Amino acid sequence: MDAPNLLNPERRMLRAMQLSDAARTWDLESVLAACDWTDQAVAVGAGHGLQNHGLVEVEETTLSEVRLDVAGEQAVQDGLLEARLWSWMQTTDEATMQALQQRFERHEAGPGVGLLKQLGVAIEGGQLVAQDPETMTAVIEQRTAFLHSLPLDSSDADEAMLKHFSSRKNLVQTVERTERRWRLTSAGESVSADDLQETMVITDLTPELLQSEEWKTAEFRAFDVALEASTPRTGRSHPMQALIERIRAIFLEMGFSELVDDYVQSAGWNMDALFIPQDHPAREMQDTFYLDSPASIDLDDEVMNAWKAIHEHGGETGSTGWGGSYSTEVSKRPLLRTHTTVNTIQYLAKHPQDACRVFSVDRVFRKEAIDRTHLPEFHQIEGIIMEEGANLQMLVTTLKTFYAKMGYPEVRVRPAYFPYTEPSLEIEVKWRGKWLELGGAGIFRPEVTEPLGITSPVLAWGMGLERLAMLVLGLDDIRQLYISDLEWLRNQPIL
Numbered sequence: 001m002d003a004p005n006l007l008n009p010e011r012r013m014l015r016a017m018q019l020s021d022a023a024r025t026w027d028l029e030s031v032l033a034a035c036d037w038t039d040q041a042v043a044v045g046a047g048h049g050l051q052n053h054g055l056v057e058v059e060e061t062t063l064s065e066v067r068l069d070v071a072g073e074q075a076v077q078d079g080l081l082e083a084r085l086w087s088w089m090q091t092t093d094e095a096t097m098q099a100l101q102q103r104f105e106r107h108e109a110g111p112g113v114g115l116l117k118q119l120g121v122a123i124e125g126g127q128l129v130a131q132d133p134e135t136m137t138a139v140i141e142q143r144t145a146f147l148h149s150l151p152l153d154s155s156d157a158d159e160a161m162l163k164h165f166s167s168r169k170n171l172v173q174t175v176e177r178t179e180r181r182w183r184l185t186s187a188g189e190s191v192s193a194d195d196l197q198e199t200m201v202i203t204d205l206t207p208e209l210l211q212s213e214e215w216k217t218a219e220f221r222a223f224d225v226a227l228e229a230s231t232p233r234t235g236r237s238h239p240m241q242a243l244i245e246r247i248r249a250i251f252l253e254m255g256f257s258e259l260v261d262d263y264v265q266s267a268g269w270n271m272d273a274l275f276i277p278q279d280h281p282a283r284e285m286q287d288t289f290y291l292d293s294p295a296s297i298d299l300d301d302e303v304m305n306a307w308k309a310i311h312e313h314g315g316e317t318g319s320t321g322w323g324g325s326y327s328t329e330v331s332k333r334p335l336l337r338t339h340t341t342v343n344t345i346q347y348l349a350k351h352p353q354d355a356c357r358v359f360s361v362d363r364v365f366r367k368e369a370i371d372r373t374h375l376p377e378f379h380q381i382e383g384i385i386m387e388e389g390a391n392l393q394m395l396v397t398t399l400k401t402f403y404a405k406m407g408y409p410e411v412r413v414r415p416a417y418f419p420y421t422e423p424s425l426e427i428e429v430k431w432r433g434k435w436l437e438l439g440g441a442g443i444f445r446p447e448v449t450e451p452l453g454i455t456s457p458v459l460a461w462g463m464g465l466e467r468l469a470m471l472v473l474g475l476d477d478i479r480q481l482y483i484s485d486l487e488w489l490r491n492q493p494i495l
């Protein structure tokens, strides 16, 4: 037989076993003594290695042991609470509830009275009276003796006592322990002593080792690639977070800057600015989360006047507007943003004349019943491009480029309707042979841009992140994304 490639501790342990009676059974203590080790882990590791090579047999027994817990150690020092209460009762000349509460602190007095009652102490007109002092003394002594007898093997511990103490906090604990015994196999017996000389066995290559001369004479440990190993479980991003990072990287690479803004917004910016009529059904309470606090959000009068003109008669744009009468109270109502377009439009209002490319991946809220494809809280991938000469072709190309970089080369657009864009598009991506709608896009209407002083065309889009995530991760239920099933999370591909 070829000499097995053993680590030094394995060599030492095997040699020690060979030098003794071959049939001997070794426990941990005798291995430690024979090898001159103090670290139990070294012995257990060496035993394990030898077992893998078939040189020793291991017998493992799992024992459970009852030990003192923190409160138990305290009780061994100071006495159990009932013992201290009982000795106080026997020595004081005023064994009343009131005196007890004065003498013992609150965290002891409360549970203490309970313990006394269980031990047969009655309270008669405020007086504490032991019904059966002898039994009481005996029970308390038994309990104390039990604590002093720990640690004990679970099977040796009195069951009634165990039951009693496990119902009390932190007094005793049961701990599992594995006991191992090793015996030489015939293969272990026949390894020659020469092969068990301890040498420098190298498991890890280090720069220091390579620079020194030592490696020339050292022995290298061979890797057994056939051995089973556990999969290391390292921390990793949630698939949604990883997806968001990837989307960010793509937009940044395409020359966009990221915009981050608040969830709480006014109906004015969320809707009026986008020429969504004030009586639009999507504004209803059953679709939008309105907030009671703050009671209202202050808006610039000039901006509201401009929206008023646009909504009522189209302002200066030549549009007819929606007619009716526009309410500034409605504009000031606070809500949880229903789309991230509320943020891009405000960005534009602040920089109406500077060409820009801006994106965001952020959370929006709609009062949706939760089902396979809907959540009341979800994310949108939003973006705008404003520059002189921007056109529909550029919008479509940008979206196609984005999805191609995400791994979906087949994208098509179809006509759609949004109150704030003209033309308006729906974006669809082909997945497993079917076209799936992922979002909306378009060019902002003059009714949106004119009141804010924007003169260049603005291309805009808003797409569902969770929808895309379902494609990427191959899910058919949107809820799966946020259930945090650890097994599922661990098995997700790294994006």
Ligand code: PHE
Pocket: 338, 339, 340, 341, 418, 421, 439, 440, 441, 442, 460, 461, 462, 463
């Ligand atoms: N805001 C729209 C939505 O929430 C998407 C969209 C954004 C459409 C920008 C056109 C332009 O569905």
